[in-house]
Amino acid sequence: MTELKDILKLMLRQREEDQAQRKQDLEMMQDQLRKLVDKLQPAAPAATPTVSTPSFSPFDSTSELWDDYYARFCTFEGAHSVPAYRRAQVFLTNQPATTYK
Numbered sequence: 001m002t003e004l005k006d007i008l009k010l011m012l013r014q015r016e017e018d019q020a021q022r023k024q025d026l027e028m029m030q031d032q033l034r035k036l037v038d039k040l041q042p043a044a045p046a047a048t049p050t051v052s053t054p055s056f057s058p059f060d061s062t063s064e065l066w067d068d069y070y071a072r073f074c075t076f077e078g079a080h081s082v083p084a085y086r087r088a089q090v091f092l093t094n095q096p097a098t099t100y101k
Contacts, residue, residue: 055094058094
């Protein structure tokens with residue numbers, strides 16, 4: 001009977017050790033997963049101070065071809081360091097309602 005109790009105690013201890021090891025492994029995997037997700041998520045643009053972007057003339061099909069206008073706009077955004085995430089907004093805010101639509 002004592003042998004059976006000893007065996008049960010050993011089994012319980014082994015089970016507790018296994019559970020502790022699983023918990024430790026799980027915590028390590030969660031930490032690794034958090035680090036991986038942090039690396040994969042695009043960094044949010046840093047809070048940028050409000051910078052006024054100079055206006056750009058709206059597109060006028062009677063005086064300029066679209067390709068020429070677009071080339072000028074690309075030059076404008078480069079000269080004024082317009083970040084990629086703001087290009088569409090800068091473009092659209094400088095257009096008349098008909099172009100915006």
